[in-house]
Amino acid sequence: MTTVPEVPAVEALDERPVRHGLLRYAATKAGGALLSIAMVIVATFFLFRLLPGDPVRALAQGRNMTPEQLDLERARLGLDKPIPEQFLHFVSQTLRLDLGVSYEYKRPVLDLIGERIGSTLLLTGTALVMAVSLGLWQGARAGWKPGSRFDKISTAISLVLWSVPTFWLGLLLLMVFAAGIGPIPGIFPTRGSSSVDKPAGFAGVLDVGEHMVLPCLTLVAVVYAQYLLVMRSSVIDEVGQDYITTARAKGLRDDEVRRKHAVPNALLPTVTLVFLRIGFVVGGAVTVEAIFSWPGLGQLFYQAIRVPDFTLMQGTFLLITVSVIVMNTLADVVYHLLDPRVRSA
Numbered sequence: 001m002t003t004v005p006e007v008p009a010v011e012a013l014d015e016r017p018v019r020h021g022l023l024r025y026a027a028t029k030a031g032g033a034l035l036s037i038a039m040v041i042v043a044t045f046f047l048f049r050l051l052p053g054d055p056v057r058a059l060a061q062g063r064n065m066t067p068e069q070l071d072l073e074r075a076r077l078g079l080d081k082p083i084p085e086q087f088l089h090f091v092s093q094t095l096r097l098d099l100g101v102s103y104e105y106k107r108p109v110l111d112l113i114g115e116r117i118g119s120t121l122l123l124t125g126t127a128l129v130m131a132v133s134l135g136l137w138q139g140a141r142a143g144w145k146p147g148s149r150f151d152k153i154s155t156a157i158s159l160v161l162w163s164v165p166t167f168w169l170g171l172l173l174l175m176v177f178a179a180g181i182g183p184i185p186g187i188f189p190t191r192g193s194s195s196v197d198k199p200a201g202f203a204g205v206l207d208v209g210e211h212m213v214l215p216c217l218t219l220v221a222v223v224y225a226q227y228l229l230v231m232r233s234s235v236i237d238e239v240g241q242d243y244i245t246t247a248r249a250k251g252l253r254d255d256e257v258r259r260k261h262a263v264p265n266a267l268l269p270t271v272t273l274v275f276l277r278i279g280f281v282v283g284g285a286v287t288v289e290a291i292f293s294w295p296g297l298g299q300l301f302y303q304a305i306r307v308p309d310f311t312l313m314q315g316t317f318l319l320i321t322v323s324v325i326v327m328n329t330l331a332d333v334v335y336h337l338l339d340p341r342v343r344s345a
């Protein structure tokens with residue numbers, strides 16, 4: 001009786017190169033990300049020292065300080081040392097995950113970031129979810145029937161909002177919905193993340209929600225056009241593919257073909273954009289938070305620039321840029337997993 005030799009599983013043979021290729025690809029991207037972070041650390045130190053203004057004199061405003069006292073304050077902050085020595089001290093602190101002490105607040109920068117990051121994530125995270133959902137939904141419908149009335153109206157509105165300056169739109173919303181026009185009273189709160197006498201329980205949640213309406217609406221209005229246009233272009237490219245024609249020939253309805261076949265494949269180009277925007281979520285929107293006095297990282301960064309507070313600017317800027325780099329790297333790896341064409345290339 002002859003025995004048939006056992007054939008090794010094809011899947012086991014095929015998965016190993018794919019796994020090794022993914023690890024090699026991820027390692028390459030991680031190396032590039034570390035190089036980018038190193039360049040950001042160097043640029044961060046020198047960039048903010050080009051800003052006009054003396055932080056010591058700014059902190060001494062309102063106090064009658066002699067030149068000797070100003071020199072002592074400058075020595076206490078380490079600003080009397082040569083620039084190369086300050087740079088080496090900054091790099092060594094950053095590698096130890098120590099972002100220093102704020103000149104203005106006289107507190108560790110990490111503590112200040114920890115207090116503000118929750119408010120920023122709440123505002124910008126909510127705006128991101130709304131912008132992605134609205135943009136992808138409108139983009140899928142507009143791209144499925146290009147040239148239709150829905151396509152023309154939605155694309156035109158999104159492009160107009162995208163071209164509007166963020167600060168101008170925020171101020172306009174403040175005048176219309178918060179300050180009121182003529183006899184029309186204001187509808188929404190104008191500043192902060194909650195009322196001074198914030199109620200407890202569910203009423204407190206509603207109070208925070210009311211304060212979020214205008215800044216969240218501003219962020220969504222100026223961002224969602226990116227997702228709409230990318231999704232629209234991707235769906236238009238997918239409509240002419242053979243698999244769409246085959247799905248229609250099988251008798252599937254247009255809604256099913258769009259939802260089950262066209263949209264999943266059209267989502268691939270939006271992966272990088274979504275992950276990139278997730279990185280910006282950590283930093284928030286400096287302009288929006290400054291206009292609406294939202295107590296987040298954006299407003300903290302804005303206040304640091306006004307002094308200028310070098311350690312606080314460096315810490316918040318590093319957090320924003322590193323988060324963007326990390327999310328962009330993850331987007332490349334996820335795209336490599338989702339799209340077989342990238343793996344074959």
